[in-house]
Amino acid sequence: MWRVVETDFLVIGSGLAGLTFSLNAADPFQVIVITAGKINECNSYRAQGGIAVPQDLEGDLRSHLEDTLRAGAGLSERKAVEALLRGGWEALRFLEGVGVPFDRNPEGDYSLGREGAHSRNRILHVGGDRTGKGVMEKMMAAVLSHPKIEVLEETRALDLVLRKGRVIGAVVQAAGKDPFLLLAKGVILATGGIGHLYPYTTNEKGIAGEGMGMAYRAGALLRDMEFIQFHPTALKADESPLPLISEAVRGEGALLLNDRGERFMLQVDERGELASRDIVARAIHREMKEGREVFLDARSVRLFSERFPSITRNLSQHGIHPAHELIPVVPVVHYAMGGVYTDLDGRSSLQGLYAVGEVGSTGVHGANRLASNSLLEAVVFGIRAAKRAREDLLTGSAKRLSFGELSLPYSPKELRSASEKADQSVMEEAKRVMWENVGLERDEKGLRNAKEILRLLQKRLPPLPTPVGHSITTALLIVEGALMRRESRGSHYRSDFPGQEKEAYHLYQGGNHESLMDRKRIASFSN
The missing domain is CATH 3.90.700.10 (Succinate dehydrogenase/fumarate reductase flavoprotein, catalytic domain)
Known part of the structure; x- marks a missing residue:
C-alpha cells in the first residue's frame, strides 16, 4: 500500500536553481523540496568563481551576449541568451534581497573579476572565491525559515508518476525507509549534472545524471547530451x-x-x-x-x-x-551543457514537468558554457519558471488537477528491494568506460565500445527504476549523442571528425524512448 503526500510544487534538488524556484513559487502555494543528501550538498555550494552579470543594458549586455554566443560555438540560442542577460539585474536584486553580500571595492562599487572567454571584467563574487558558499548559505536560511517550504533531506526521487501524459508527482524514498508517493501539481527537476558518471570530476558526490535518466524514462525530450564541459x-x-x-x-x-x-x-x-x-x-x-x-x-x-x-x-x-x-x-569533468529540453520558462515537453539549472537545456550554453553563466542561469530561469508555474497553477490545467486513485506497476517493497540490489560496482565500471571512451577526445571505435559495455552493465541491474539505472541511462544518452554528432564543436571533439559542420544543429533524444532526432531547427512545443 502506498503512502501518499500531496503538495502544490515538488522540487527535486536543493541547488541554487531549485531554491530560487522554491522561494519565488511559495506563498500562497506549498512547496516540498527533496534532496538526496543534505541541503548544502550540491554543486552550487562548491562554486568558486562567481556570477556573471552584464554591467549595463547597452554596451556590456551586447559584449556579454557576443562572448556567450562565441563560447557556445554556434549552438547557443540568441533568444535564450538575451533572456538570461536581461534577467541579470532582477536576479542580482533577488540575491541581495535574501542577504547575499557581494564583494565591493573601497569606493563601494562591485568588485568585478574576469574569467576565460569574457572580454571584460563582469564577474561578481562573494568572499573572494567562496561565492557558492556565500550565496547558498543565505538561500538555505531563507528556504528553511519559510513557512510554506518544507525540506526533506536524504530523500531521493526514484521515478516520475504520470497520468494521461502529465507528470503529477514522483515516487520518493527517505534513507532506510519504504518509498512513498509525493504528488504535486507541478514537479520541478533541479537535480544538477552528470559529474560522477566519470571518476574525475569537480562535482559534489552523488551527482551522476539521475534526473536526466528519470526524465527520459518518463518520456521527456532531452537534447545536446554529448556536450560535456571539462574544466581545464x-x-x-x-x-x-x-x-x-x-x-x-x-x-x-x-x-x-x-x-x-x-x-x-x-x-x-x-x-x-x-x-x-x-x-x-x-x-x-x-x-x-x-x-x-x-x-x-x-x-x-x-x-x-x-x-x-x-x-x-x-x-x-x-x-x-x-x-x-x-x-x-x-x-x-565539470558541467553538462545538455539536458531536459525546456522552453524559456522551464517547461519540459511533458505537462507538469519543469526543469531548472544544469539538468535542463534552455539553449543558453550551446556547445560550451561561458564561465560563471551557470549561477546566473540558475537564478534567472529559476525565477522565470516559478512565475510560469504559479500562473499555470492559477489559470491553467493544473488548477483543475485532482489526483484520485493511482496504479503503479510495482509495490513499495519491490522498489525498495530493487534499489538495494542495484550493484554499485556497475557504476564504478561505467565511470571507467566513460573516462576512457567518452572524454575530451572521442572516436567511433571508443564510443561503440562504451555503448556495448554500458548495455551489458544495464542488464545487470533490476528492471525497476533505480538511481544507478537512471545514471546508466544518462551515460548511454551521452554516448548516443556523441556517436550521432559526426563533427567537432565546442566541448565535443571527435578525432575522426575534427572539422565543424557549416550548420549548427541540436540532437534530440527521448519522447518515445527509442528515437534520436537530428533537427536542423529548434523544435517547438507548448504545454
Whole structure:
C-alpha cells in the first residue's frame, strides 16, 4: 500500500536553481523540496568563481551576449541568451534581497573579476572565491525559515508518476525507509549534472545524471547530451571530487606552463589562458598526452591568499604554496551543457514537468558554457519558471488537477528491494568506460565500445527504476549523442571528425524512448 503526500510544487534538488524556484513559487502555494543528501550538498555550494552579470543594458549586455554566443560555438540560442542577460539585474536584486553580500571595492562599487572567454571584467563574487558558499548559505536560511517550504533531506526521487501524459508527482524514498508517493501539481527537476558518471570530476558526490535518466524514462525530450564541459584546471590530486582551481585565478594573471617551463596557450589561441574552457582543456590534454605535466603559475598574482582564500586553504592541505610554487593541474569533468529540453520558462515537453539549472537545456550554453553563466542561469530561469508555474497553477490545467486513485506497476517493497540490489560496482565500471571512451577526445571505435559495455552493465541491474539505472541511462544518452554528432564543436571533439559542420544543429533524444532526432531547427512545443 502506498503512502501518499500531496503538495502544490515538488522540487527535486536543493541547488541554487531549485531554491530560487522554491522561494519565488511559495506563498500562497506549498512547496516540498527533496534532496538526496543534505541541503548544502550540491554543486552550487562548491562554486568558486562567481556570477556573471552584464554591467549595463547597452554596451556590456551586447559584449556579454557576443562572448556567450562565441563560447557556445554556434549552438547557443540568441533568444535564450538575451533572456538570461536581461534577467541579470532582477536576479542580482533577488540575491541581495535574501542577504547575499557581494564583494565591493573601497569606493563601494562591485568588485568585478574576469574569467576565460569574457572580454571584460563582469564577474561578481562573494568572499573572494567562496561565492557558492556565500550565496547558498543565505538561500538555505531563507528556504528553511519559510513557512510554506518544507525540506526533506536524504530523500531521493526514484521515478516520475504520470497520468494521461502529465507528470503529477514522483515516487520518493527517505534513507532506510519504504518509498512513498509525493504528488504535486507541478514537479520541478533541479537535480544538477552528470559529474560522477566519470571518476574525475569537480562535482559534489552523488551527482551522476539521475534526473536526466528519470526524465527520459518518463518520456521527456532531452537534447545536446554529448556536450560535456571539462574544466581545464582542477588540482592534480588523488581524490574525488578534485579541488577546483577557479578560472578567476587565470583572470587575475596566472599562466599555464608545461614541465619545460613553456607557456603553450598563446600558440593555441590569441586569448591565451583566457580562451574558452574547451580550447584550454584540450590544449592541456594534448600536452599531457605527449608526456608533459602542466602547471598553473600564480606566483605573479597579487594578494593571492586574500583574493582566493578557499583555494589557498586547499592547496596548503596538499603542501602547495602558490606564492612561490607551481600548481599541478589537470582537466576534469565539470558541467553538462545538455539536458531536459525546456522552453524559456522551464517547461519540459511533458505537462507538469519543469526543469531548472544544469539538468535542463534552455539553449543558453550551446556547445560550451561561458564561465560563471551557470549561477546566473540558475537564478534567472529559476525565477522565470516559478512565475510560469504559479500562473499555470492559477489559470491553467493544473488548477483543475485532482489526483484520485493511482496504479503503479510495482509495490513499495519491490522498489525498495530493487534499489538495494542495484550493484554499485556497475557504476564504478561505467565511470571507467566513460573516462576512457567518452572524454575530451572521442572516436567511433571508443564510443561503440562504451555503448556495448554500458548495455551489458544495464542488464545487470533490476528492471525497476533505480538511481544507478537512471545514471546508466544518462551515460548511454551521452554516448548516443556523441556517436550521432559526426563533427567537432565546442566541448565535443571527435578525432575522426575534427572539422565543424557549416550548420549548427541540436540532437534530440527521448519522447518515445527509442528515437534520436537530428533537427536542423529548434523544435517547438507548448504545454
